[in-house]
Amino acid sequence: MDLPRPTSSPGLISRSIRIDPPTFGAAFEALPTPRTGWSAPDDALVLGGDAAATITATGTDRFAEIRMGADELFESGDVHAGTEAARPRLFGGFAFHEGGCSGSPWEPFPEARFVLPRVQVTFADNGTWLTVNDASTDATAATVEERLDRERTAIEGSTVVDDRPPRPGIRERRRTTDRRAWKRSVEAAIERIRNGDLRKVVLAQALEAELAATFPRAATLERLTAKYPDCHRYWFEPDDGEAMFFGATPERLVSLRGRTVETDALAGTTGRGETPAEDEWLAEELLADSKNVHEHDLVAETIRAQLEPYAASIAAGSRRVRRLATVQHLHTPITAELDADRHVLELVEALHPTPAVGGLPPAQALETIHETEPFDRGWYAAPVGWIDAAGNGAFAVAIRSAVAEPTRATLFAGVGLVADSDPDQEWDEIQLKYRPILDELEADR
Ligand SMILES: C=C(O[C@@H]1C=C(C(=O)O)C=C[C@H]1O)C(=O)O
Numbered sequence: 001m002d003l004p005r006p007t008s009s010p011g012l013i014s015r016s017i018r019i020d021p022p023t024f025g026a027a028f029e030a031l032p033t034p035r036t037g038w039s040a041p042d043d044a045l046v047l048g049g050d051a052a053a054t055i056t057a058t059g060t061d062r063f064a065e066i067r068m069g070a071d072e073l074f075e076s077g078d079v080h081a082g083t084e085a086a087r088p089r090l091f092g093g094f095a096f097h098e099g100g101c102s103g104s105p106w107e108p109f110p111e112a113r114f115v116l117p118r119v120q121v122t123f124a125d126n127g128t129w130l131t132v133n134d135a136s137t138d139a140t141a142a143t144v145e146e147r148l149d150r151e152r153t154a155i156e157g158s159t160v161v162d163d164r165p166p167r168p169g170i171r172e173r174r175r176t177t178d179r180r181a182w183k184r185s186v187e188a189a190i191e192r193i194r195n196g197d198l199r200k201v202v203l204a205q206a207l208e209a210e211l212a213a214t215f216p217r218a219a220t221l222e223r224l225t226a227k228y229p230d231c232h233r234y235w236f237e238p239d240d241g242e243a244m245f246f247g248a249t250p251e252r253l254v255s256l257r258g259r260t261v262e263t264d265a266l267a268g269t270t271g272r273g274e275t276p277a278e279d280e281w282l283a284e285e286l287l288a289d290s291k292n293v294h295e296h297d298l299v300a301e302t303i304r305a306q307l308e309p310y311a312a313s314i315a316a317g318s319r320r321v322r323r324l325a326t327v328q329h330l331h332t333p334i335t336a337e338l339d340a341d342r343h344v345l346e347l348v349e350a351l352h353p354t355p356a357v358g359g360l361p362p363a364q365a366l367e368t369i370h371e372t373e374p375f376d377r378g379w380y381a382a383p384v385g386w387i388d389a390a391g392n393g394a395f396a397v398a399i400r401s402a403v404a405e406p407t408r409a410t411l412f413a414g415v416g417l418v419a420d421s422d423p424d425q426e427w428d429e430i431q432l433k434y435r436p437i438l439d440e441l442e443a444d445r
Pocket residue numbers: 202204251266267268269329356357381399400412413414415416417433
């Protein structure tokens with residue numbers, strides 16, 4: 001039987017104060033590990049350090065288990081957040097497959113893990129906020145406020161200069177899949193699609209880069225954060241080991257605020273031009289290309305169908321082109337109003353994996369991925385994001401991502417395959433999708 005909490009324990013205690021804005025590097029280095037980070041176009045930049053609470057889960061029930069852990073954590077609290085962006089939020093993510101995270105470099109990553117940072121720096125529109133959270137039974141408002149004072153001294157007194165170490169350079173590259181193996185896999189997938197039991201599958205590759213110098217975490221994350229303001233940027237250090245999963249993704253999985261849902265279908269890709277006119281020409285060609293439009297529409301239609309059981313109404317915008325630093329994608333924004341109050345994790349579970357990263361029908365696509373990919377996806381292409389006490393949240397699809405270790409990075413990228421895909425073109429598309437992370441690893445010239 002569950003005993004009620006002793007009435008003297010307030011549950012979660014959270015206090016925030018406004019501070020003089022530190023540099024990104026000073027805040028990152030001053031925070032205790034393991035560190036967590038999140039930044040989105042419509043959200044503050046949040047840097048978290050250590051954990052006041054960590055919730056992990058495994059298997060098919062991992063979404064429901066994280067939700068139960070969150071509900072328990074947020075059940076009662078004494079919260080003075082100062083500003084909305086600094087309210088207690090759990091940040092984390094899931095593995096792509098249930099039972100994922102077995103092979104290298106994923107060993108330190110649980111199949112699902114969310115943390116409420118113990119110390120958090122929030123760069124919001126209305127100032128920079130320092131927050132301390134404590135969920136232990138012996139916490140009191142006084143101990144949390146004392147800790148807040150100490151952390152303020154540490155961050156404001158941080159002597160880290162913003163020296164931006166250079167990009168590390170790459171000594172050696174190893175691919176999980178060479179061109180011949182890729183061609184064979186793509187041809188086998190296309191054969192299966194033509195035979196009729198598969199409509200689309202997303203196959204990925206991994207690229208291991210041995211670095212010529214230590215991976216500069218703060219500088220890399222700061223550069224990614226500044227360079228991709230239109231993307232969701234994220235990083236997660238697990239409890240054990242020296243790894244960090246990070247990336248800058250253009251793809252939102254779902255966001256929920258009250259009963260309003262926003263999501264995106266993002267699939268179908270072309271490159272960037274050398275000139276604005278060439279960019280425009282490539283974009284027009286993408287919008288008119290039947291292979292890419294088919295690949296995209298399968299995603300948009302499936303997302304609509306996946307949301308339908310939860311929605312009072314759904315509206316999709318027109319298909320358009322989303323231009324990014326190294327690629328352009330077909331994009332359909334989708335909004336919905338829910339038929340009832342729901343938790344964002346219900347929607348995450350319903351939507352993941354969308355055919356933008358899995359395929360159709362889902363079971364056959366996942367089987368093809370399992371049989372073909374010679375590596376573990378871990379958290380690549382899986383949901384990463386945050387949840388709050390009200391069950392609101394925002395999740396992105398963790399593509400354009402990598403796992404960094406002290407002198408090694410493992411990058412991931414995939415492509416959607418349909419009946420008339422071409423192995424060479426898809427190979428080139430993967431190389432373009434590595435670019436955002438590779439650009440941060442290759443030595444400055
Ligand atoms: C799977 C990835 O990207 C996905 C696949 C796309 C495509 O095949 O056109 C486009 C955007 C993403 O939905 C990746 O970047 O790793």
